[in-house]
Amino acid sequence: MKKQPLDRRSFLLKASSTAGVAAIGHTLPSPVSALGHDTKGTGYVYDALYEEHVIDDGHPESPDRLEEIRLSMKASGLNAKVTPSAPIEDPFPFIRRIHTQNHIDQVDQIPTTGAVAKQAVAGVLGAVKAVSEGEVRNAFCAIRPPGHHAHNSGREEGFCYYANVAVAARYAQLLGHAKILIIDWDYHHGNGTQDAFYNDGSVLFFSTHDSSAYPGTGDENYTGEGEGAGLNINVHLPCGATDADMIAAWDQMLIPAARAFGPDFILISAGFDSRQNDTLGCFDLTDWCFAEMTRKAMALADEFCEGRIVSALEGGYNVTGLASAVVNHVGTLLNHEVDIEWARTRYRAYNKAGMRDGLLHLPGVSWQNVDEVLVHDAAGRRVTRIPRRQIRGPIIDLRKRSMSPGLYITTVAYRGQSPQRYRYHVAQ
Numbered sequence: 001m002k003k004q005p006l007d008r009r010s011f012l013l014k015a016s017s018t019a020g021v022a023a024i025g026h027t028l029p030s031p032v033s034a035l036g037h038d039t040k041g042t043g044y045v046y047d048a049l050y051e052e053h054v055i056d057d058g059h060p061e062s063p064d065r066l067e068e069i070r071l072s073m074k075a076s077g078l079n080a081k082v083t084p085s086a087p088i089e090d091p092f093p094f095i096r097r098i099h100t101q102n103h104i105d106q107v108d109q110i111p112t113t114g115a116v117a118k119q120a121v122a123g124v125l126g127a128v129k130a131v132s133e134g135e136v137r138n139a140f141c142a143i144r145p146p147g148h149h150a151h152n153s154g155r156e157e158g159f160c161y162y163a164n165v166a167v168a169a170r171y172a173q174l175l176g177h178a179k180i181l182i183i184d185w186d187y188h189h190g191n192g193t194q195d196a197f198y199n200d201g202s203v204l205f206f207s208t209h210d211s212s213a214y215p216g217t218g219d220e221n222y223t224g225e226g227e228g229a230g231l232n233i234n235v236h237l238p239c240g241a242t243d244a245d246m247i248a249a250w251d252q253m254l255i256p257a258a259r260a261f262g263p264d265f266i267l268i269s270a271g272f273d274s275r276q277n278d279t280l281g282c283f284d285l286t287d288w289c290f291a292e293m294t295r296k297a298m299a300l301a302d303e304f305c306e307g308r309i310v311s312a313l314e315g316g317y318n319v320t321g322l323a324s325a326v327v328n329h330v331g332t333l334l335n336h337e338v339d340i341e342w343a344r345t346r347y348r349a350y351n352k353a354g355m356r357d358g359l360l361h362l363p364g365v366s367w368q369n370v371d372e373v374l375v376h377d378a379a380g381r382r383v384t385r386i387p388r389r390q391i392r393g394p395i396i397d398l399r400k401r402s403m404s405p406g407l408y409i410t411t412v413a414y415r416g417q418s419p420q421r422y423r424y425h426v427a428q
């Protein structure tokens, strides 16, 4: 029997019920069930190299973002269902279609970052190739650094170096897909993408964002010029924007424009800083909204371009929120309905010892062997110490330890065993 997709109300009710820690170890039903679509599957781009790039210690665009996505993909079971996608060999000929040689030379010489930025583009182009050749129906790229603010300044702009999605649009065209729809749901305006195609009649760019935030662009009066006239759609949403606001923008602006345009390929600049509780964004979108936007994009892709969608990560800085939204997005691309609460519970059960939502979970059998728990901030300063005599069970509540927003390292020292470390991010 097919599982019916949840409507919004029942999804929210479901999402708000807390499974709680008592569920650890319980046998639970499968989190995913196929909706019965004929599908060639979903490609997935990830490379451990993407976690090597660091802007600064404590910078919000941190490797923890991808690490959390990696763990959640595993915990939800989705990583076993996606098809790993290989990067293309040399992305530079395609990067040159968007960026100047001077910009490329400057970025490429930044130690580590230059190589990671290049590999991010190579990953996205590999996904475009796999979708174009019909190896997979669609794909998600868990990449860093992001790209939609990149121009030709020879340096980082808004955490971006190369315009991953803009380069992917040009690459898709070289592979024979003439008309490209780019959907940007990041909290910030995709100014790099807008500027790359502002006069271009072959790319429809649709961006929802808060135009009062960085980079200050995204005014709705900027609609494109020349052959691109009418093909640049900016939608400003205010702080606090809800699922209903976002879906209205899609239904009233994007869907009619996309139908009139008739895309041959759809690219998504998938930024999740538009999700509720982000540390940089102030929208109030739930995981349901990302799944619903994904469904709507898939319906467009089914109607016009045999399901071809490549989605590439942009922002999203509350690492647990980011990972949760990504699981919903990828689960939907796979045509699976994802039960996030199950995924969270499963995460705890899978991870046994781990740090989730301020609770340190220790394995049921060995918490008695813990000598002490130490929490340090990202700069190495000790925030708190919990001695052995205060550890009376497998769950240690660190939520009331007055930790300001940021990254923390929790070290669990066991008797006769090597210590274990967990990273924990406190959101604003």
Ligand SMILES: [Zn+2]
Binding pocket: 186, 187, 188, 271, 273, 314, 315, 316
């Ligand atoms: Zn952003």
